[in-house]
Amino acid sequence: MWKGSLEISRASGSLRGVARALDFLSVLASSDGNLDRAAQARTAIGRAESLARGTRDAWNRLFIRMVRALYQAASGKPQDASARFAAIAAEAASMGYAKLTLEARLHAGELAAAGRDRRAQAAARQALEEAEREARAKGLGLVAGKARRALENY
Numbered sequence: 001m002w003k004g005s006l007e008i009s010r011a012s013g014s015l016r017g018v019a020r021a022l023d024f025l026s027v028l029a030s031s032d033g034n035l036d037r038a039a040q041a042r043t044a045i046g047r048a049e050s051l052a053r054g055t056r057d058a059w060n061r062l063f064i065r066m067v068r069a070l071y072q073a074a075s076g077k078p079q080d081a082s083a084r085f086a087a088i089a090a091e092a093a094s095m096g097y098a099k100l101t102l103e104a105r106l107h108a109g110e111l112a113a114a115g116r117d118r119r120a121q122a123a124a125r126q127a128l129e130e131a132e133r134e135a136r137a138k139g140l141g142l143v144a145g146k147a148r149r150a151l152e153n154y
Contacts, residue, residue, distance in 0.1 A: 041071055062092050062100055066107070073111055082111045102143045105131045106150065113154040125154065 045068050052061045069084035089104035105127060112124030132147035 038075070045071060058095055059097055059100065062088055062095075062097065066100070066104060069104075070107065073107070078111045078115065082108050085111070098138050099140055099143060102131050102135050102138075102140060102147075106143060106147050109147070110150045113150065121154065125151065 045064070048064045049068070052064050055061070065084060065088050069081040069088065072078075072084065073081035085104045085108035089101050089108065092100040092104060109124045109128040109131060112120045113128065115121065115124075128147050128151050132144050132151065135141070135144035135147060
């Protein structure tokens, strides 16, 4: 499935199929710890990053960076992922991509809330509350719901 999406995307010059393929693989790789799927996810992310270098589509480039950060978080590298999420959120905000900005902030907040540092957890809780409010105000119910669920889990 993901290989077909990557090939169609490469042939058409579009990264939309890449987004679907990466989404699928990142979920699989992070959910069951299967090393073969994790290797496939790494390969797919690398291919997507190569494809993205040749496009002017900033949203897709940011999305692919987000998938890389999600993969890092699932692979036990939360500090690297957290730094990536912060950079993605700042860049997406500067380009006016509200949903992508909020998604990156949400993931950064989830990582901080899951950590052991109480100050970081408190700041993460506040950041998640702000992300939820902002998402609701912008009509992004799905992102607001994700933020709410993250808050309920911590």
